[in-house]
Amino acid sequence: MANSLATVTITGAGGQIGYALLFRIASGQLLGPDTAVRLRLLEIPQGLRSAEGAALELQDSAFPLLQSVDVTDDAASAFDGANVGLLVGSRPRGPGMERGDLLAANGAIFAPQGAAINAGAADDVRIVVVGNPANTNASIASAHAPDVPCERFTALTRLDHNRALGQLSEALHTPVSQLRDVSIWGNHSATQFPDIAHATAGGRPVVELLEEQLGADAAREWIRDVFIPRVAKRGAEIIEVRGSSSVASAANATIDHVSDWVSGTTHGWTSAALPSDGSYGVPEGLVSSFPVESIDGQWRIVQGLELDAFARERIDASVAELIEEREAVRTLGLLG
């Protein structure tokens, strides 16, 4: 029997990722078998029917851990008492839409949601932003929640991390369970840097295994010309092949992110985008992806990793893009 109760708020709950998330959360995969959940589904008016339909199906699933489901288009009531906020609903880039328009449209979503979190969320609230541009949307929400510690606002790069594991597993013919310490640095965008310099497979350095398999030069080329772009552009590949953006894998990564945050990482480190504390020269406060561990319910950036010139250049390029996005939203007055 559950011995605690948590309120989980999902924005964009009537959308694709929302639908892939809800049933896994209600079954206990987000917070474990000892925590009953109260779900709050936030949608815009046009999305309410879809969210209401999902709520009917949740009822029909008779999940023992599911205590209640509320559907609303009011951010204040959706985030009232929230322990976990999954910020999925966002404004995707449409045809002919300029980057500035995209950031402004998302500002209009994430600024009021940040304010609602500030006003009513539980003291221990944990937020993960999935809706793109995820890192910058997290900064906007955080800027409007001055009473919530900024480290509670994170953005999803676990999908990129998992994609990197999938690619390595295939290349090395090694189960994912044998892989450790892959890192995603920077933005959840094509500039991200998937880094395997410290990764191991079955305890052996991945780079060494690739060199044995391919030879030193070909291994370097594979990492630079195949692995990195494949992971960084996987979102676009999925859109091209599936005809719409990733859904189940994005929901799965969101569950992984929150579940590790709450329960701790046990298989080496993972990756998450969080406000920088200045580590690795990333400007303080910028929401950037790092290699992280979760200890005692808090993300900690893995310290002391050596970065070669190639890594430094790639991280700097992605951080430069994040700084540009931050300046653009600052100019729009979205950072408070």
Ligand SMILES: NC(=O)c1ccc[n+]([C@@H]2O[C@H](COP(=O)([O-])OP(=O)(O)OC[C@H]3O[C@@H](n4cnc5c(N)ncnc54)[C@H](O)[C@@H]3O)[C@@H](O)[C@H]2O)c1
């Ligand atoms: N970070 C990642 O790894 C990652 C991966 C995949 C997709 N995404 C992003 O996730 C987002 C959602 O994807 P999807 O496939 O579920 O899209 P979707 O269009 O199916 O669903 C989005 C839902 O959000 C709702 N919504 C819009 N504005 C809202 C608001 N202000 N409040 C509440 N709900 C609102 C819409 O009505 C819609 O139902 C997109 O921005 C997508 O680019 C991120």
Ligand SMILES: O=C(O)C[C@H](O)C(=O)O
């Ligand atoms: O929705 C997108 O643009 C792609 C998404 O962020 C992904 O990584 O799959």
